[in-house]
Amino acid sequence: MRNTVKGIVLTAASSLTLAVAANPALAVEATQAPAGALSDGKAVTAVTLKAENGVSATILTFGATLWKLDVPDRNGKVADVLLAYDKISDFETRPNYWGATIGRYGNRIAEGRFTLDGKTYQLPGNDNGQSLHGGGKGFDVQNWKLESVKSGKVATAVFSLVSPDGDSGYPGTLRTKVTYSLDEAGNLKIVFDATTDKPTVLNMTNHAIFNMAGEGSERDAMTNVLTIPASAYTPVTEKLIPTGELRRVEGTPFDFRKGKPVAMGLRDGTDQQIVYGRGFDHNFALDKGVTKTPELAARLEDPASGRVLEVLTTEPGIQFYSGNFLDGTYIGKQGHLYRMGDGIALEPQRFPDSPNHPNFPSTRVDPGKPYRHVMIYRVTTNPR
Template identity: 85%
Template sequence: MRNPVKGLVMAATSALAFCVGGGPAFAADATQADAGTLSDGGKVTAVTLKAANCVSATILTFGATLWKLEAPDRDGKVADVLLAYDKLSDFEKTPNYWGATIGRYGNRIADGKFTLDGKTYQLPQNNNGQSLHGGGKGFDVQNWKLDSIKSGKVATAVFSLVSPDGDSGYPGTVKTKATYSLDESGNLQIVFDATTDKPTVLNMTNHAIFNMAGEGSERDAMTNVLTIPASKYTPVSKVLIPTGELRSVEGTPFDFRKGKPVSVGLRDGNDQQIVYGRGFDHNFALDKGQTKTPELAARLEDPVSGRVLELLTTEPGVQFYSGNFLDGTYIGKQGHLYRMGDGIALEPQKFPDSPNHANFPSTRVDPGKPYRHVMIYRVTTSPR
């Protein structure tokens, strides 16, 4: 098994050291390349979407994974802001969700159980007795089909996957699509669409791990300034399952409404929630709630380079994970050894364990009532 598009990675890193403008023939360009072969013989494709302002995104069919997101700083220096593996074999042997499309259910379900229409379903318990991110054989480790790519004013790639009835214990045959679109301004939109032939639960998201200073930068993600417009969050038990409470962030380390470095409050051992999460690993109930069109869920800035990420979503929650389980055993891009604090995740979603909490937003999906989640990664720069 060989590295995914190794030559392409080397060329892209060199060619995009600085943004020189000009752009391709189209305002946004879509190209594809061979990304290697899986252990079962499956062929993986990498699709690169590139805007004229030098923002680019590369997506692998394996996991419909956002593998690279490159963006210029104030001076035009381009950096990849995502943590991930370089080797396809690592994605397969030691999956860590990095950049992957998560399903059927993003986040945790208590004891891997939920009841729907009087029937109890048992899911794989792959995380301290809980079911996490689909139960270990979720959408993140499936090789999706590349349906189409298109260049133009908006560059687009469409990926599809069919999850059969009973897949990882979930009811219903679910047909889903993940559509990545990059416009000429560098806004990367991801749309998750799905249908089912039986009532089921569904909660899809993307699990990108960010450092706006750049992957492998000497400034880790704890120096990034984070804003989350949420006045409440969902506290958890010691196994990180929500208690069902919606708790005010006022006066706690969880208050990111005015923006602060990620490191502030990260090691506050006086807060039991920080102790349980080994830092931040919590869902924030966004003040905007569920919306028809994407609205701001989080803003992340590296003050030195000026790179800014705005996350917009239609979903009512966002999980903020401060990379607490990066323990130095993972070797990522360019041979970098990833440790705690090197990156953070901001996962737009409905709430964890929603099927077991009547007061949480419903994740139920029925036949004839399609599921849709629209999210946007907007990459810009702040003034000096």
């Protein structure tokens, strides 16, 4: 049975308990409902945060995954702008990171190996010998604990996970928390918090795949107009590992500073970086660098509908992935067959392979110095 949480706070101890909130008139409503079960019988819960302006976000406990993001266009027509599966079983049997919380390390680490304080750690090599997004048994395929759900002017859902010492080769017991919150204006904030009992490396992000025309639209994401305020990016080898260079975007297909359709430059076979990535699959070094509060990292607009997404982050980089490996074998929402270009990812992050590049922003986390990454998906409409 669907459990509506209006004017009620849900918290988790041994079980979810209820406490009546003071104000019954709430602008953003939080609800939760069963979403299915995993192969081991464990239940997956879906939490929906819905604002009065029509913006709503649905998050699964499996992978602390942003499953749906409904956004109205300039005429009020609502569409889900996220690619994903419909069935929980598909998330489990054919994981593809869509909308998931990524960890311990978002993006790639060369040969799955890094050295910290003189000790070398070996991670699983799940991507042509490289370690990608946690090494194959990362946070995206864990069923997180739902800690609390709350309605109000800002509705929230809090998820937690303990990653033990040695998990996928990483040092330190990591206690993590992901907080999703939606306000009345349609800002979906995601806060990643973690503590460790040993020095470790950490790079958490969200891996949502967007098409602002709407998932399954006749207009694919290549028609979306993308802006990235970055004067440089990190070029990669043929294995998609950064070389360590920061290369200027000026005069290359990687210059998105003034905004242009995603398709522009996507098939430029004269640029070796485009050839390596089979399109765009690169980290952009944001001009803003590391910031205390989230600042703009990317803007994505569907001109036809007017739907606009702004991605803000405290992190210094953002990975732009143009859906190059969507090969027509993935069947997603409403039976839609996903093909190359149907969606793109914009993943705020520290740089890929940072533990092996001293000139990159550090991903080290120490005991007594908690990790925090704050990002925002801000959705609006362009009226013109």
